[in-house]
Amino acid sequence: MKITLIEPRGFCFGVCRALKMLDDLLPEHPYVLHEIVHNKQIVGDYQQKGVCFVENLDQVPPKAHLVLSAHGVTKEIEKKARQNFTVTDTTCPFVKKNHRWVQELEAKGIPVILIGKASHAEIIGLLGQLKQKAFIISNEKDVDALPNFDCVGVATQTTLSVDDTQQIVLALQKKYKNILFQNGVCMATQERQKAVKQAALTNQLIIVVGDKKSSNANRLVEVAKSAGADSVLVETVEDLKNMSFPDTIAITAAASAPERIVAEILDFLKRY
Ligand code: SF4
Structure with missing residues (x-):
């Protein structure tokens, strides 16, 4: 079996920036409105570190430090948040x-x-x-x-x-x-799709590491399929356990997918 790691893959500028901003706030046990980025593993890691994720402002206690996610919020939510809490806005530029x-x-x-x-x-x-x-x-x-x-x-x-x-x-x-x-599709999205398209020409299967909720992960699967390869969206290595594999496989990761999951998948495939 030949396995290729597709470049570029994984964390983009906006995700790195948002996670660094959240890391800096960890001593304050901040609240985050919605998932900081669309990835269960990342959210789980931060919950372990004392971060509380909420779905609306009513769930945030007075005077808390509130983080707005990388996806951005409405003007109204931002205004209300700033009136009631200390706010850090991680919305991607x-x-x-x-x-x-x-x-x-x-x-x-x-x-x-x-x-x-x-x-x-x-x-x-x-x-x-x-x-x-x-x-x-x-x-x-x-x-x-x-x-x-x-x-x-x-x-x-x-x-x-x-x-x-x-x-x-x-x-x-x-x-x-x-x-x-104005084309708002960001460069990270464009580059990852271009690389997957290229890899689909010489690989039978493209494994996309990412959350099922992640838009850019789902688009990578579609791009791989329309370029002629088979493709599967994988959240963790567990998702691969009952699969059979072709001779040529390439792995990519969505902009919000941690590299450690790519490493676990690579390790699993090498031992397959
Ligand atoms: S995918 Fe693009 S827009 Fe979204 S966080 Fe990353 S750089 Fe920003």
Whole structure:
């Protein structure tokens, strides 16, 4: 069996930054609103270190130190949090850049279209930067149902498939004469997808290490499959225990997946 470790993989700039900020606050036993990043192992590790993860502000005691996750929050949540707690905001600067973009569009009176998953924390945060309604779409078919406008502004979630996003933008360009588009898919996402596409040409199976909730992990599996390889999303080495394996395997990891799980999987495969 030939095993390749795909580069780049794993922690991106935004995740490293958010985790370092949380590490620095550990002596204060901070609270974190939502998962700091979408990965159960990381959340579990921090719970062991005394960090408390909550889903809403009512669960945070007065005067606590509250950390906002890397995915960002709505303006309203941020305002309430700052009124009641000491706040550390770990929102990735690339997510913040998208926040500024949609605010800029709204200030110019341009209708905003967001490409992404409506239930994802990042899209909820992005939507919550606006006073007015925005239109959320996740595929080319959704474009047909959008109203007609003279001009639209388009923003994206940071962790989308590069290829799918291009197709959706093409469909939008067919529908609207004037589009102001800022590609919000971050460089870390783009680079990881490009590397997986390349690896899929010479490997039968691409193992993606990541949380089932992680958008960028799920996109890596899709990218590998559409490039012709088989692919599986693995949270821990346990997920591999009943599998059989082909001769050529490449391993990657989502931007929020810890490298120690990659090492455990590599060790398991070497002994297979
Ligand atoms: S995937 Fe991109 S946007 Fe998300 S935290 Fe990493 S660098 Fe930031």
